[in-house]
Amino acid sequence: xxxxxxxxxxxxxxxxxxxxxxxxxxxxxxxxxxxxxxxxxxxxxxxxxxxxxxxxxxxxxxxxxxxxxxxxxxxxxxxxxxxxxx
Amino acid sequence: xxxxxxxxxxxxxxxxxxxxxxxxxxxxxxxxxxxxxxxxxxxxxxxxxxxxxxxxxxxxxxxxxxxxxxxxxxxxxxxxxxxxxxxxxxxxxxxxxxxxxxxxxxxxxxxxxxxxxxxxxxxxxxxxxxxxxxxxxxxxxxxxxxxxxxxxxxxxxxxxxxxxxxxxxxxxxxxxxxxxxxxxxxxxxxxxxxxxxxxxxxxxxxxxxxxxxxxxxxxxxxxxxxxxxxxxxxxxxxxxxxxxxxxxxxxxxxxxxxxxxxxxxxxxx
Numbered sequence: 001x002x003x004x005x006x007x008x009x010x011x012x013x014x015x016x017x018x019x020x021x022x023x024x025x026x027x028x029x030x031x032x033x034x035x036x037x038x039x040x041x042x043x044x045x046x047x048x049x050x051x052x053x054x055x056x057x058x059x060x061x062x063x064x065x066x067x068x069x070x071x072x073x074x075x076x077x078x079x080x081x082x083x084x085x086x
Numbered sequence: 087x088x089x090x091x092x093x094x095x096x097x098x099x100x101x102x103x104x105x106x107x108x109x110x111x112x113x114x115x116x117x118x119x120x121x122x123x124x125x126x127x128x129x130x131x132x133x134x135x136x137x138x139x140x141x142x143x144x145x146x147x148x149x150x151x152x153x154x155x156x157x158x159x160x161x162x163x164x165x166x167x168x169x170x171x172x173x174x175x176x177x178x179x180x181x182x183x184x185x186x187x188x189x190x191x192x193x194x195x196x197x198x199x200x201x202x203x204x205x206x207x208x209x210x211x212x213x214x215x216x217x218x219x220x221x222x223x224x225x226x227x228x229x230x231x232x233x234x235x236x237x238x239x240x241x242x243x244x245x246x247x248x249x250x251x252x253x254x255x256x257x258x259x260x261x262x263x264x265x266x267x268x269x270x271x272x273x274x275x276x277x278x279x280x281x282x283x284x285x286x287x288x289x290x291x292x293x294x295x296x297x298x299x300x301x302x303x304x305x306x307x308x309x310x311x312x313x314x315x316x317x318x319x320x321x322x323x324x325x326x327x328x329x330x331x332x333x334x335x336x337x338x339x340x341x342x343x344x345x346x347x348x349x350x351x352x353x354x355x
Contacts, residue, residue, distance in 0.1 A: 013276030018232050019283045026239050026287060 031063050038062050055079060090202045092221040096237030098208030100229045101266040104302055106205035107135045107311040112328030114169035118200040124174040125217035126207035127182055133173045137164060137309020147175035150187030156194050180213040192220050210244060219250050223260040229267045230279040235287055262293035269298045271343040281341055294327035296320060297340040
């Protein structure tokens, strides 16, 4: 990179593109190594939660991820907008 | 008890053999009895990088199959008297490395050495799995490049799941990141992943950074481990790596671009 490149308007920095792509693919591939019980866990959570609130099957996701020495269980539930609890 | 260190990466061509040769030489320079083993059956290259290719008579596979004794296959390094090379076979295939056979040889080496350095083949097949199985520590050699980072991440998963330590539920393998072929100027220009980027992605402790350098080729041309290339950045960087591995504090070097003059800055180069 020289100053001339700078003034001629250079393209988007490719290193940051690389980093973003890697972040996504590594997160995906790490979660592919998840234990077998996750689908069952997801199913049972859905059953319990739908007893109290309306929730769609595809609005709940369960992920397990290795972060350093820890395993993180991540649970995401999206509720329909019109139903605000309380 | 000897410590077993695997030099691995998943991806080929990132500097595993260069690193194995330099790192093993560095440990021997520090006075440790060290052996470096080539696990790349059929694609033997450690002997060339160490400059002992014409002295190979028996190899690792001969020892595993009882065709030679370990002492007959071990080659003493030409520069360091407490360093030995255990070459692999150039003609057999990777299935010649049996689990039991490797375990027996490793056990015998344990009694004779302080450090056993295992130079892993690329890939995640049996040769690579055997190389990492007995490891106490791993050096994950990575280039600041997408495919290398991804493959290193995959190898980290395998280290955590498929090693002897993992199978026995022992303390996990100590993982070390070694970033090689690093070009600080290209990092500054935003065209190469930075040290921080790779660390953030792989999340393992950094052992060192080896700068991209023409010295590596000059060293392998002559069969001299790069750590012996007196006064070069690469040799100094590898010495730092060995020191840090042994628990010493060493600040990072060669991670900032060299200062360039006005005209270079104006026109690039």
